[in-house]
Amino acid sequence: MNFSPRLTAFAKEVERDCKPVFERIDEICEYNEARVLSAFMECGVSETHFIGSTGYGYGDRGRDVLDEVYAKVMGTEDALVRHNFVSGTHALSVALFGVLRTGDTMVSLTGTPYDTMEEVIGLRGEGNGSLKDFGVLYRQVDLLENGAVDLAAIPEAVKGCKVAYIQRSRGYSLRESLTVSEIGQIIRAVRSTNPQAVVVVDNCYGELVEKQEPSAMGADLMVGSLIKNPGGGIAQTGGYIAGKAKLVxxxxxxxxxxxxxxxxxxxxxxxRGMFMGLFFAPGVVASALKTSVFALRMFEKLGYEVFPRYDAQRTDIIAAIKLGEPESLVAFCQGIQKGSPVDSFVSPEPWDMPGYESQVIMAAGAFTMGASIELSADAPLREPYAVWLQGGLTYYTGKFGILMAAQSMLEKGLLQLPSEE
Known part of the structure; x- marks a missing residue:
């Protein structure tokens, strides 16, 4: 790796700062590996469950046992885990269309949802078959000025609604992602006036980061993608919906x-890949978190505003770094791509990505296309010119990717290292 000697020395200093946080991540990882292993043992996972079926798939015991394993890991009554969920957005769309009916109301409690959900709901586009087109009403509780959830407004907002929707992760915003405990506060606010509401949590990027999932706080449905946390970098595609049996x-x-x-x-x-991916997921999530912590501490020490702080309690794998200008966004992402195991020779550029309102630049030299559990960085070309970073199958390769991003900015004169004493 052709890093500036000053950058390498600086990285060692950063890593020393991160050591106590890494120890905390390892402790959570050990706990989560135990709960995943216990689920595999309790469900009697066998080699025969890895055999694929064709056609209708009647009597596919492996499919059914995988659902059982996920339900145990997620702490729910049932789960629906399928390779034919094409993305987290698809799984969320299935969940919402599965539960909502004409005349029902959905309330987003965490402000405007992630960009790709806007057309599903009907916030953008007309006549495309959105929830709005099918007569589902929508309203939202905007975030407070400091980015926090407006807990005081929730009890009134959810009166009469069918679905109370919570996005755990920050998406393309700089608000804090929600811890499982904070999700519990939101759910209690919902139940205070609408105990029958179906609480749906977009759990993407959050699985296995903490010792509990939102189900422990009373969430009725949780939804996520297998090319993020729970797929462990092994599942080639897919998603899950986990929750109450009737809703699933x-x-x-x-x-x-x-x-x-x-x-x-x-x-x-x-x-086999979906079983094995879940088995590896706690360790892979820990590597992604360590990569994230290293990046946050490095860029914080370089004077950039980062979200969250490197030593904050984590509830998802996403980090945001406010780089301040489009040129830095592009240089950072191009450096991440250079440090990838796949397509390292490619130089990403901003483009009009389907489902997104602004041009987006994405760096993702991954074994599975678009896998956010593998080191990737993406940014919409709009204010506040922040890059969103996630993933890292192993910590050391993730660290090298971050160093490549810093080196790319350094070579373009966009980054200043601290002066040597």
Whole structure:
């Protein structure tokens, strides 16, 4: 690796600062590895469960046991884990269309949802088959000026609603991601006036970061992607919906067909990767968190505003660094790409990405295209010109990627290292 000697020396200083945080991450990782292993043991996972089915997939025991394992890990009654969820947004769309009906109201409690959910809900676009087109009403509780959830406004806002929607991660915003404990506060505010509301949590990027999932606080449905945390960098595609059995059943009817639900759907040759990915997930999530902590501390010491602080309690794998100008965004992402194991020779540029309102630059030299659990960085080309960073299958390769990003900015005259004493 051709790093500036001054950058290498600076990195060692950064790593020393991070050591106590790394120890905390390792302790949580050990706990989560135990709960995943226990789920595999309790469900009697066998080599026979890795055999793929074709056609209708009737009697696919591996598919059913994978659902059982996820339900145990997530602390829920049931789960729907399928390779044919094409993304987290798809899984969220299935969950919302599965639960909501014409005349129902959905309330987002965490401000405007992630960009790709806007067209699903109907905040953008007309006549495309959004929830709005099907007569589902929408309202939201805007965040406070400091980016916090407006707990005081929630009880009134959720009166009469069918779905109370919570986005755990920050998305393309600089608000703090929500800890499981904070999600519990939100759910209690919902239940104070609407105990029947279905609480749906977009759990993307948050799985296995803490010792509990939002289900422990009363969430009715949690939704996520297998090319993020729970796939462990091994699952090639897919997503999950986990929660109350009756609600999961309704979601399965939306994914397949009413009356068929979870009973159909062949697994082809995807089962082994989905089982194995979940098994590896706690350790991979820990590596992603360490990569994130290292990046946050490095750029904080270089004078940039970072979100969250490097030593903050973490509830997801996403970090944001406010770089302040589009040129720095591009240089940072190009450096991440250079430090990737796949397509390191590619130089990413901003483009009009489907589902996003602004041009986006994405660096993701990954074994699985678009996998956010592998080191990646992306940024919409708009104020406040922040880059969002996530992933890292192993800590040391993740660290090298961050150093490549800093080196790229250094070579373009966009970054100033501290003066040597």
């Amino acid at each position: 059943e309704l979601c399965s009817y939306r994914l397949t067909a009413v009356g068929m639900g979870k009973e159909v759907g062949c697994t082809l040759d995807q089962s």
